[in-house]
Every structure is written in structure tokens, then in C-alpha cells.
Amino acid sequence: MDIWVVLVILLALGFDYTNGFHDAANSIATVVSTGVLKPRYAVMWAAFFNFIAFLVFGTEVASTIAKDVVVQEVLTVGVIFAGLVGAIGWNLLTFYLGLPTSSSHALVGGMAGAAVAVSGFDVLKVEGLRKIGVFIVLSPLIGLALGLILMLVILRIFHRVKRVELLNRGFRKGQLISAAAFSLGHGANDAQKTMGIILALLITAGEVPKNGEVPLWVILAAHTAIGLGTLSGGWRIVKTMGSKITRLQPVGGFAAESAAAVTLFATSAAGIPVSTTHTITGAIIGVGATRRLSAVRWGIAGTVIWAWILTIPGAFTVAFVTSLIVRGVS
Amino acid sequence: MNRRVGFFLLAALMCLALVPVADSAYRVVPEGLAVTYVVLAVLAGLDAMGKR
Numbered sequence: 001m002d003i004w005v006v007l008v009i010l011l012a013l014g015f016d017y018t019n020g021f022h023d024a025a026n027s028i029a030t031v032v033s034t035g036v037l038k039p040r041y042a043v044m045w046a047a048f049f050n051f052i053a054f055l056v057f058g059t060e061v062a063s064t065i066a067k068d069v070v071v072q073e074v075l076t077v078g079v080i081f082a083g084l085v086g087a088i089g090w091n092l093l094t095f096y097l098g099l100p101t102s103s104s105h106a107l108v109g110g111m112a113g114a115a116v117a118v119s120g121f122d123v124l125k126v127e128g129l130r131k132i133g134v135f136i137v138l139s140p141l142i143g144l145a146l147g148l149i150l151m152l153v154i155l156r157i158f159h160r161v162k163r164v165e166l167l168n169r170g171f172r173k174g175q176l177i178s179a180a181a182f183s184l185g186h187g188a189n190d191a192q193k194t195m196g197i198i199l200a201l202l203i204t205a206g207e208v209p210k211n212g213e214v215p216l217w218v219i220l221a222a223h224t225a226i227g228l229g230t231l232s233g234g235w236r237i238v239k240t241m242g243s244k245i246t247r248l249q250p251v252g253g254f255a256a257e258s259a260a261a262v263t264l265f266a267t268s269a270a271g272i273p274v275s276t277t278h279t280i281t282g283a284i285i286g287v288g289a290t291r292r293l294s295a296v297r298w299g300i301a302g303t304v305i306w307a308w309i310l311t312i313p314g315a316f317t318v319a320f321v322t323s324l325i326v327r328g329v330s
Numbered sequence: 331m332n333r334r335v336g337f338f339l340l341a342a343l344m345c346l347a348l349v350p351v352a353d354s355a356y357r358v359v360p361e362g363l364a365v366t367y368v369v370l371a372v373l374a375g376l377d378a379m380g381k382r
Contacts, residue, residue, distance in 0.1 A: 127353070130351060130352075130353065131353050131356070133351075134348050134351055134352045134353070134356070134360070135356075137344065137348060138345070138348060138359060138360060138363065141341055141344065141345060141363055141367075142359070142363060144341070145341075145363060145366050145367065145370070148370070149366075149370075270356070272356075289334070289337070
């Protein structure tokens, strides 16, 4: 295998690591903020379920990223490198600012920007981008509706329970399961995006046939990288997700994580790359809205929405410029 | 209008706006979600009326 291909694979795994570092904090934010697990144990719990997700889900999302964002003929090692630099650069910037933006959309924006810099807008695959674009908006709305409905059902079932602390004690244990489910969904959807990039690279390098499957070593490497990223944590974002959007009790944390997990399971099975950040944010807002809409701190939610809107253009621009530089140098 | 009702109706409108753009295989998702938000808006409206 060419040394440049190996280096870009390592960079892709580096992106996966930053994805875990940046996004996986979402998996544990509610568990930590409700005091169910200490941060150290929470990240270990989430990382374990991130890793074993490959045993449960297929590689449909990887296939979408590899084949449905830009036409394969335009992909070179340089273009994929520039796309990754765009995504990683944007991730690090938003991490520094403490904004829970989407690594997934940074990746899509980065790949699109790098490819457009080389061959113009014609290389973009409209169908694939439309599918991803529609679910950019839908994923938080699905999470919100499910979070709200689940919370209402729970409140309805347990409305006779007078001792709220007793109820919360039960849901503290339930949150361990819901956090595990969310981490499983996160590992499935997000690790597959890196697999998709590596698959595209291996197809470009002729290591895998054009319609080939993701090799097992790629699956294992991607899940290991995201698990390690999760272990490293991302506390600025945990703070935003866990308490700044709305204050959560264990019962609310359970509802939000379960709702987000169901959304991630369904989209992963359908091969749709969605943002774990968008999904859990929507679910947390949905749970907060069962109390009253004013329980949601809309200022913070608004900041998050602006960051979403800027993610694809931001990563697109960084990757576009990087691609031009790579082209000039090579 | 009750704030919650307005919020759910806005969410339903966003979902409806996505129906023509969505891939035919997944069109049922924004459609179903729009119906869900309309139902939530109606329930929130009834809840608000009951409290008056």
C-alpha cells in the first residue's frame, strides 16, 4: 500500500478520534449531569458501547459516505486529505469554542469542498446530498418528538408516585441502559463515517474493488479510534449539553437518551448519516418542553442552531482552500 | 396562541416543507413527523384550554 494512502488512513482515524472526543461527550452528558456516573466511569461505559457497535450494525452509512457525496472519479488521495483537514480543522475550532456542532456534517462539508475545489460543483451527488440534507433538519425534530412523547408516557405511567426521589432512583439505573444504547447508536453511525472515507480511499488506491465492502480491519480500526476518542472526553461540550440547554433529572436523561438511541438505530439501519449531536440536542429540548417551553434555554439552543448552519459552509471553506494548496504543491 | 401550540405547529410546517424534497423512499418520515407534531399541537391546545 502506498505510503500516502497509509498516512491519509491514519488522518481519517485521527478524525474519528476527534469525532469521539467531540461528539461522544453527548453520550455521557446527561449521565454525568444527573450524577448517575462519575465522569471517568461514564466515558469508559460509553467507549465500550461505541466499540461493540460493529457487532450490531452493518456498514450502510459507510457506503453512503463513500459513494453518495461526490462522484468517485474525482476522489484522489489529495482530495480526501483536504476533506479531512477541513473537517478536523472545523471540529477543533468548534471544540475550542465549546459548541456542540456536528462532526458528521463537517465531514460531508469537507469532502464536498475539497472535491469542488478540484473539479467544480458538478462533482457533487445531488441525490445523496439531498438525503443527508433532509435528515440534517429531521434528526433533531425526530429526537425532539420522541423525547417529548417518551417523557409524557413515563409521567403518565408514574403520575401516582408521590416520592419523586424514589422515581429518580429507579431511573438512575435506567439511565445506564439508555446511555449504553445511545453510545451504541453513536458508535454505529459515527464510526461508519470514517469507514466510508477509508473505503473511498481504498477504492481510489485500487485496494478494494469499486463496489467492494468495508474490510474488517477498517471496521475494527474505526471503532477503536472512536472509542479512544470517547475515553479522552470533551468537557466543555458536556457542560453545554448536560445543563445549559435545560436542567435534567434522571427520568429526563433516560427519556432523552432512549429517544436519541432509537433515532440513531433507525437511521443507521437505513444507511443515513445523521448527527448524534443534533439528535440528542433535539431529544433534550423535547424532554425540557414537557415541563414548559420556558424550561428550555433558547439562547443556548439558538447558539447551537447557528453552529449547525455554519458547520457545512465552514468545513467546506477550510477543505476548499486546503485542496487548492494540495493541488498547487503537488 | 399558546406558545407550545405555536412551537409544535412550526415544527409540523418544517416537516411538511421537507416532504417534496425528501427521497420517495423516506418521504414517510417527514409526513409521519408532521402528523405527530399536529397531534401534539392539538393536545397542547386542549391542555391549555382545560387549565383556563
